[in-house]
Amino acid sequence: MSLKDRYKVDRCPMAHKGMGEVWPAHDTLLDRPVIVKILATMDADLLRRFRREARLTARLDHPGVPAVYDLGAHEGLPFVVLQKIDGITLTDLVAEQGPLPIPWVAAIGAQISSVLLAAQQIGLVHRDIKPSNVMLDRSGAVKVLDFGLAVVRGDERYSRITQTGQSLGTVGYMAPEQILGRSVDHRTDLYGLGATLFDLLTGRAPFDDATTMTTVRRQLADPPPRPAELRADIPPELDDLIQSLLATDPEDRPSSAAEAYRLLAPLAQDRPPIPGVLADNAGPTQAYTAVLGQPSAPASSAMMSPAASVSLGIEQGEKQAVRLEAAGEYRAAAREWRRLAHHIAQQRGDDHPLVFTFLERAARAHIPLGEHDRAIRQLSKVLEDRLRVNGSDHEAVVELGRQIAQLSGTQPTPPPPRRPPGSGR
Known part of the structure; x- marks a missing residue:
């Protein structure tokens, strides 16, 4: 079958999808593979919806949406020509x-x-x-x-969209x-x-x-x-x-x-291969997007050192988390604090003090939501890590233990006395 003396459609459809049939085809004018979707009925409502879908898809100009190449009719049935996705x-x-x-x-x-x-x-x-x-x-x-x-x-x-039977x-x-x-x-x-x-x-x-x-x-x-x-x-x-x-x-x-x-x-990051699904080698798409995906430095930070740029990003993230808390968007604030903690851990290691600080802020964001058990679980994990890094008599460890006990409705347990180095068991 040929459409508009241009699109040579294969003998067998790929699928029945949505309002029509989907066929592989070849654009003989531009010598490229395409997909043709043909509406299999002349129902007025479906016809309107079919054309509407094509125009909406074309209107959303984004690499994550198939390109719309053409819209026409064949023997009274409308069709749309789309980018072929492999x-x-x-x-x-x-x-x-x-x-x-x-x-x-x-x-x-x-x-x-x-x-x-x-x-x-x-x-x-x-x-x-x-x-x-x-x-x-x-x-x-x-x-x-x-x-x-x-x-x-x-x-x-x-x-406007007709809901009859849909x-x-x-x-x-x-x-x-x-x-x-x-x-x-x-x-x-x-x-x-x-x-x-x-x-x-x-x-x-x-x-x-x-x-x-x-x-x-x-x-x-x-x-x-x-x-x-x-x-x-x-x-x-x-x-x-x-x-x-x-x-x-x-x-x-x-x-x-x-x-x-x-x-x-x-x-x-570090996505593993998916054999049989993804191309084995990095192709032109990955090469293009790898460069495009690198953000441009703001004019004010173009000459900053890497450490200064990281610090600026952390400061902006902190301000955003604080704004979210002030607006009562505690879940969003918790996510932002965790994102900051993850970022710091990648840059400076899991045991950096700011990682602990941001994770504590994330945990406490659940308290106004009445999720005390969840806050206690998360704070207890931070306490465990702080004990390992700072020891039981560190001021931050003692304060965190007090907060957990207060949330739990119990009295804090005094930390065990710290033995002098070399004192053995």
């Missing part, structure tokens, strides 16, 4: 590989966050972020697919406000991001009951699950991020995808 959906990736390594989960999540941030800037809400709507190509780059349910806030051309989202990944038919915004997609990260880490959706009804009931009534309860090697800051992304109330989720990106990007 990759695998995240659903198939997890089915083949099982739960993914932490660095790959972080890398994929950071890239999705970048797409969502671009969408937020133009007021676009995808409304169907889930593993089957995200592809990982052989270079390791992520592509977010299927904008058939997307809306643009404040733009009536893109915000499920507006996917149970288990769809945000509670979407289930209830309430107003949506960029935080709706953050819920989908959280559910996707949970799936990549554990191999299952965060809410996945025997029936649709019980799954929805759990999404609306139960507290968000923690992936760390199913997998022990998940860093606390990643576990906290996912639980906050899955918050039932949008007000309890991060305020922006940028917050998720800031936490995920540092965890995406």
Whole structure:
């Protein structure tokens, strides 16, 4: 089959997806492989939605979204020509590989966050972020697919969508406000991001009951699950991020995808190979993005020493965490304190005093939320590390022990007397 005497379509479709069939094809004019999606019906509502999806996909100009090359019709049926992605959906990736390594989960999540941030800037809400709507190509780059349910806030051309016979989202990944038919915004997609990260880490959706009804009931009534309860090697800051992304109330989720990106990007280092999925050698995409991903130094710090630049970043992070606490955004503040601690540990070692200080601040941020047990657990871990490094009679150790005892409602236990060097047992 040939479309517009230009696109030579293969004999067999790749898949039935969304509103149409997806076919591999070749653009004979520009001599390149492409994907053609053809609407298989002339239903007026579906026709409008099909064209609307193509225009929305084209409007979101981002490397994490497939390029739209053409929009036309063949024998009365509309088609759209898209960039061909040489990759695998995240659903198939997890089915083949099982739960993914932490660095790959972080890398994929950071890239999705970048797409969502671009969408937020133009007021676009995808409304169907889930593993089957995200592809990982052989270079390791992520592509977010299927904008058939997307809306643009404040733009009536893109915000009207017929609901007849259509499920507006996917149970288990769809945000509670979407289930209830309430107003949506960029935080709706953050819920989908959280559910996707949970799936990549554990191999299952965060809410996945025997029936649709019980799954929805759990999404609306139960507290968000923690992936760390199913997998022990998940860093606390990643576990906290996912639980906050899955918050039932949008007000309890991060305020922006940028917050998720800031936490995920540092965890995406030292990614292991995924044989059969990723290219074995670093290709042109990695080479290009490796340079592009290096941030430009601010004019005021262009001549700073590396140590001075690090100090400036820490100072800015501290100010941000303090602002979040002052605004009552304690979970976000806790994540920022943990991010700072992780950054200092990478730069200066796990036993640097600032690592302890920032982890203590992160733990205490949970106290105004009434999460005393969680604060005690985290402070106790810091106390254990401080004892190892500083000894039992150090002022910070004694003060931390007093704080833990106060939170626990017990009297602090006096530290054991410190023996002089060489005194033996």
